Amino acid sequence: MYEEILPQIITTNDTKLLLLVLDGLGGTTNQDGVTELEAANTPNMDALARAGSCGLHLPVGYGITPGSGPGHLGLFGYNPIKYQTGRGILEAFGVGMHVNPGDLAVRGNFATLKDGLIVDRRAGRIPTELCRKLVAKLREHIKQIEDVTVDIEAGKDYRFAVVFRGPDLSDKLSDADPQIVGKPPKPAEPLAPEAEKAARIVNKFIQMATEVLADEHPANTVLLRGYATLPDIPKYEEKYKLRALGIASYPMYRGLAKLVGMDTPPVGETIDDEIALLREKWNDYDFFFVHIKKSDSYGEDGNFEGKVKIIEEVDAKLPQILDLKPDIIVITGDHATPSVLKAHSWHPVPLLMKGRYTFADDAQKFSERECAKGILGHIPAEAIIMLMLAAAVRLLKFGA
């Protein structure tokens, strides 16, 4: 946002900016006419809402339900339609792999080949444990193809991710997946001249994997799709002059944070682990992204009460975060995950912002309907980082 003027107005100081993201925080009203955030008892967030500014943000666009990638890129200040992260990258992030500029990341399925035809695209949904064993076998036999090194990591069930690392790899390839059963394997085809090498490497990988798996059943071949290289995305240090730390238990969110230039040390699974890391690193960074996953997970399960409890748990621990005295704190979600929908959704997401110079508006608690009355109005997710920088007095006057 405002890429053309940002370089002339961005400045630095010693303020601390904190972005606390409860994944899937937003909701829509249930049969009792309330959302999870409205039902939750959140005295600490409500006090911040009364003292600070509230609004609603639109993660990608009107009616658009964001995946985790677009949801976070928006929050991080990037236009999620302009900067798209392909499936392969998110799959690789999700299993904790690094993807560096130039790397080609791909989603893989184990599949079943019989008499020259793909008869099961998911190899009977083999269990994760078997997937790990097969991936170890592939890893042992396939380390390098031409000048390209090959990294493989098991995912859930029949899924895995591959990252090809070497020069001149393009993601402009057709899926090596017939999509329906009863068809022969489909090689990857280059969709542009610069993708010929990538197609050759990918197809060689499939051939080698099929040889390695020849005696296995039912997982005796692989399908590859969702090819993706990293988008060429300006990093936080360069774009915002911020040394940024990403704190997330789940590897996918660490991957997304790393994509924009945040440091992303590993951290334990609990909210306490995340807060401990935040406190430990407080003096070393300017900007802190803290990600809470489980609000989304409960929403996806349709577990209204579970989502309420996670929100309440975060609220109860909020004083530990506020003790650090961030100059500006934002609490929001990357999208809505209403438990009535059991899925991500397009609904606008509540947003709360408190700093020394934020307007104390009329919102009386942190909830969708109070946020609708807030001074911030409805804003695109991209705008949040701009408002944080402004509230931290890190943006100079534009024009004389």
Place this chain on the structure above:
Amino acid sequence: MYEEILPQIITTNDTKLLLLVLDGLGGTTNQDGVTELEAANTPNMDALARAGSCGLHLPVGYGITPGSGPGHLGLFGYNPIKYQTGRGILEAFGVGMHVNPGDLAVRGNFATLKDGLIVDRRAGRIPTELCRKLVAKLREHIKQIEDVTVDIEAGKDYRFAVVFRGPDLSDKLSDADPQIVGKPPKPAEPLAPEAEKAARIVNKFIQMATEVLADEHPANTVLLRGYATLPDIPKYEEKYKLRALGIASYPMYRGLAKLVGMDTPPVGETIDDEIALLREKWNDYDFFFVHIKKSDSYGEDGNFEGKVKIIEEVDAKLPQILDLKPDIIVITGDHATPSVLKAHSWHPVPLLMKGRYTFADDAQKFSERECAKGILGHIPAEAIIMLMLAAAVRLLKFGA
């Protein structure tokens, strides 16, 4: 809107979407501080407002007063600045003519020619009945020019519309109208090389019409302007995967609906006729646009009470529409027509949306000031169809 990502997220299901447009619904406050919608007694719309989501929409842009064309194209989900429908097309639609791709539609005036000069650009504002007679005479004598067939239809008073149908017709022509009296007739001139044929045809038409009308008085010649071919607009079936039905008593709105690919059967003049058609066709379509004209007409007449009564009439009949159980219903206007202005205006337009997954916000009735408190906020008209599709679960998640 979001044209680059829509094809990857649009999907289908068996939901029914209903867009009820009260033309010119929006208002501004009168001397008593209320709008027509605020003054109207609308228990059914108010109940929907309480149960659903409210907001305000901006038809074209801040401060922009839309004509009927841009007002509806915005509601239909098209950027009304990008997709402009020329005057000739709206004139032809207004008199119930079909305009097909490649056709050149033109507005005509009967005028008075004396001693080689245009002495009255409206031929003494001849009555509609005479206009019809003269158009019948022109129609009889001018059926074809070169390989172009000519369709003529009378409008109100001295106005008529012509549609030229044939190959290679461009609308890049100057008006064949001197604009002020006391000047000689002005032929159409091509404004681009590809418009030479169209200029020749149009000028031939004027010459032939002037010959046919030689013995008439005062309508003894014609002026032609507002040349327009159809904009190349993606249709509903292709863009939104919706089988759409447009229900409108007035031909102009059927024309606009047809422009975006809706079926537009003829319908009687009353709201009851429109509802009867809606009920009859309910099983055959996914999307229904129902247009109520008279709210705008009364606004334009400065008849506050008349506009209030039409709104109340629609409200009283709303249960018949709700009985059909649309999965998502939107009630709004294409623009404001405040009776204090006696004209279309730029004011934001109240918007109400109710479906299974819409947020039950704090708006207590359907009115401008309650809509300003709604969860939807202020949105561009283009966003409405996106929110309808989302609420009908017809948009897939964007990105992983």
